[in-house]
Amino acid sequence: MATVAIIGATGYGGVELIRLLHAHPHVRLSHLSSETYAGQRVCDVYPHLAGSEHALQRFDPEAAGKCDFALLALPAGRSMETMPRLLDAGARVVDVSPDFRLRDPSLYHEWYELEHSCPDLLAEAVIGVPEWNREQVKSARLVAAPGCYTTGALLAVAPLVAEDLIDPADIVVDGKTGISGAGRTSLHLSFHYPEADEDAAAYKVTGHRHMPEMVQELQPLTQSEVQVTFTPHLVPMARGILLTIYVKPRKGVSAEGLRGAFERRYGDEPFVHVLPEGQWPHTKWTVGTNLCFISVGVYRSTGRAIVVAALDNLGKGMAGQMTQCLNLMLGVDESSGLTLSATYP
Amino acid sequence: MATVAIIGATGYGGVELIRLLHAHPHVRLSHLSSETYAGQRVCDVYPHLAGSEHALQRFDPEAAGKCDFALLALPAGRSMETMPRLLDAGARVVDVSPDFRLRDPSLYHEWYELEHSCPDLLAEAVIGVPEWNREQVKSARLVAAPGCYTTGALLAVAPLVAEDLIDPADIVVDGKTGISGAGRTSLHLSFHYPEADEDAAAYKVTGHRHMPEMVQELQPLTQSEVQVTFTPHLVPMARGILLTIYVKPRKGVSAEGLRGAFERRYGDEPFVHVLPEGQWPHTKWTVGTNLCFISVGVYRSTGRAIVVAALDNLGKGMAGQMTQCLNLMLGVDESSGLTLSATYP
Amino acid sequence: MATVAIIGATGYGGVELIRLLHAHPHVRLSHLSSETYAGQRVCDVYPHLAGSEHALQRFDPEAAGKCDFALLALPAGRSMETMPRLLDAGARVVDVSPDFRLRDPSLYHEWYELEHSCPDLLAEAVIGVPEWNREQVKSARLVAAPGCYTTGALLAVAPLVAEDLIDPADIVVDGKTGISGAGRTSLHLSFHYPEADEDAAAYKVTGHRHMPEMVQELQPLTQSEVQVTFTPHLVPMARGILLTIYVKPRKGVSAEGLRGAFERRYGDEPFVHVLPEGQWPHTKWTVGTNLCFISVGVYRSTGRAIVVAALDNLGKGMAGQMTQCLNLMLGVDESSGLTLSATYP
């Protein structure tokens, strides 16, 4: 049994990690940190985690560093503060913050308005999308999980870019997210129930931080320049992300051709399901799981292609993705702890 | 006081018409038809319309034709059956079905799989978007209201096409609708609460019927070919439509330039509000109203422009739009019966 | 045209007052106070109130006092601070805070943990339930609107107590409220969308502040002791209150007998609708209105009676109720500005 620390254990991502890892056959939760609830047991703070009697503690880098693995669910800027000590202490880390996603520290500075405190570690960080870099993840010391929007966009576009089936300079990503994506601590008016309920709206239009991360991951797959126009929307549900992606197929590429690329790439993947022609994904199918559903089609009248992908922002978009990476790093079955199907309806 | 018939008075659109016209200073509801509830009073079927003691009747073309105006809220195919008799009897008609929207009966046949029964009337039909053809609506005998998605798309794209600020062959419309858009009688599993709740999904991908209607209305505004890629989505709310539209600005056209086109066009419009830079519309602002909010921006990195529009699918997208047209045809203040603000929150 | 001040104009109650009074034929909004948004126009803060160009100001007791009427939508403790000055300046006041509801200042102290600063005004305050004290409201200088739960409970129980049809010592009130009842400024975790969505829970069990207010208003209607057990619940919707009330009918009293009491009392009331046998109210019927729907039945097996009442917590439970009182004080048609029907669906 590997020992695991969860840093930031009482946010939505942390709680989902506890849910998944509590039942995981190969790991033992060893250090659960929470600044807000230090001193309480998990089950006191979250009665629904009735079986989790682990004590929550203030973050103790030493204790965490002694664990075999540290899973970081912290906001931007906080992960990089502690990363060197954790790695030095010998822990292998999966980090879902943005701190180690962008290879170029000046991009990080531009988009997150923070000076990177350990840019030397950036080169080592492996982006945690096993479907695209499984081997690297296996041996990584530091995995940067790309999070919800970027993961979905990569899974849904990368096969088409890699096989040069679309124009990489003309990618439009329209995202719709459930509101748990906003986290549990930022009690902003936008997430106040009477405001968010019965409302749909775009946010961070023309400048969402995940745009450069999408570009960075897609660019190496092609010689041509990648350009992504990304707009996220808030829709009234707790969980789930739907990505509707508009791309321009290369001349002569049909819907079947596009679907073929997905099937070739994901045919053996345990968590990515390519739907048959004419069936389109629902976010509800993914709630509580590490699954991602993808479908593709072409508009006869305009020639434009559409890819739709659904995933759970806290599953494949966060805790599921981190667990999948952990499994790979640990050398166990990639699906360990991730065999749940969705709570439907 | 003009006499008004509502044909299809107990669907969501019909009920909203009753709500608006019940309080309208210049009209008197005279014939309310409902096949399902004939013989009952409105307030018996809908206790919330406590003041509406009108009797519901089976559709009586003669009675309806004698009214000054007939408002038709019927499904595809049903409006054209009755239209000639209503017009012959002297009524002026506002029809929210698709039957008189497409000028070309072969397109109607292609998209609705119905043979048009009175194609001779198509030439006469005036599309009911007062912001674009107010004078024609005023004198029309037959107004075809374009409905929710098309109205929103026209309002949000037409100024840019008309001023040649964007490439009309590259318009992507991503729509998100509340579920009342599905109507009240089609109790399909997709609209069953446990299925639609906490879910987001695209539907009728690559082939929604409103696409050709959008193209038809935009094409006359430009010499170049118009192409629209349109994908609707269902999101879990009762009312409201959000349209996110991706377009390619002509060289040198800035966000300010695009906003300027909206302000020039809609500056004096009572129901279309152009938001200042950086503010984006919420569907919640429109619930129960005839308002449409629009904003626009440009992605620095990709040069692509985005327009977001919000309206109430049963308001400006249906009953509000029909009432606005009625006011124009009647020669009264265009805002009569439409001064309500949204029920917020 | 009477001049009206709204103090606390940008909370949910204040905004609903603006919506109602903006279209009111006999009043002119004259002073709109908001500490948070002072200096901005209403339509800048709330784009959906597109027609309201009134400037928001810091509360100015002098300006407010000069108005014919002041409508106070402030939290507990804040109304009593300013009440004497407003009254001295000549304004007549409708206050929806709890400050002037409880006649006994020691009860106020017990339940609100505040010392009452002007207990001398308590005797003068008239509870604003026109269905029960219309004449007093007409001539009142200070009306204390009882708010959502208490108004619903009074309307649903008072006729039965007044006609001695039930045991007043055995009244159980089970309330379900939409989340706008929590207001707009208290961004508590309980009202964070991901927490409140898809959840039902009781709150303030065994000790909600509205219990003594219900008892106070019912007690004068009977010689026997009134006892009310009240439990509120939060259910995932923005607006609406449903009250399910369990009472014990006096021997020999049937469901028809109970319904008769409601019909006698409310038969001529414009805003309270007694439903026929077997029909039960929905909160959706009341959204945006001043309506209250009531129905009653008896359990054959246990002999217990049930009354169910639905109202809009921001309508008859707040802004509608205040407007109705204002109309009475003003001597105009009691329904002025309140003729809207519900936004359905």
Place this chain on the structure above:
Amino acid sequence: MATVAIIGATGYGGVELIRLLHAHPHVRLSHLSSETYAGQRVCDVYPHLAGSEHALQRFDPEAAGKCDFALLALPAGRSMETMPRLLDAGARVVDVSPDFRLRDPSLYHEWYELEHSCPDLLAEAVIGVPEWNREQVKSARLVAAPGCYTTGALLAVAPLVAEDLIDPADIVVDGKTGISGAGRTSLHLSFHYPEADEDAAAYKVTGHRHMPEMVQELQPLTQSEVQVTFTPHLVPMARGILLTIYVKPRKGVSAEGLRGAFERRYGDEPFVHVLPEGQWPHTKWTVGTNLCFISVGVYRSTGRAIVVAALDNLGKGMAGQMTQCLNLMLGVDESSGLTLSATYP
């Protein structure tokens, strides 16, 4: 590995059974019947059950009877049709229909308006609430699972009746349910998204069928007559049931006394959690689990006690309960397949 048939495998209860049993260490799904989807695989009908490649078949009593266990998720009247054949063929059965719950066939006739076709089997049927009759369940051939409302009410009231701490003739049960309780096939207008969304209402007031079932189960625990007044409500969420129960404590019985009864009874139960004083259950804590949370308090002013219980109508109220009974009948760990915690938020 025991072989298991699920009869009615594609309704909400059936699907939840598949989800739970798919991952169950001691059973193998062997016959999955569905009239609607016969011939398809589970994962074709429900893409979210991506791993379930079982074929769905028309119900085959012979095949089902050969299984070690048959789990019936059928509507009223359908279970009794097939029960004798299943039992004769040697299967042990857990049935969640109402057909075998009421011991008295005349009561069944009265409430379900059906003649019971095999009343001789009623005496044998064991009600499936392990917390109250674990030993009987273990050896039963036919278990009648009591379903959502009744299970919750029993768990929340039985300890108080059994210890004579309350007046059993004065029990008021106010239930709030998510809409999946209505099932997946009855596409009634009441469950149409635009109608059910943003609405709260009581239904089947004064005559819900679960009332006599509650009385039947509680009566044996006391010498005095049991009387239950039960009113269910629909609230806008997919899953979850909250029961608010008002009872009259015997003289001198305090809140601590009542809580003590729950703790004595459920202290060692794996699925029933008694909350500490002042903490009240949320339905969200139970989604996807077999858990039931209970808390209790007393109103100082009226002396009345309140018990609040939360469970998942498809979990402890259906598929979880059936699985728990199956585990007992099978002689394996009662928690097998039921260790999931809730999907939160």
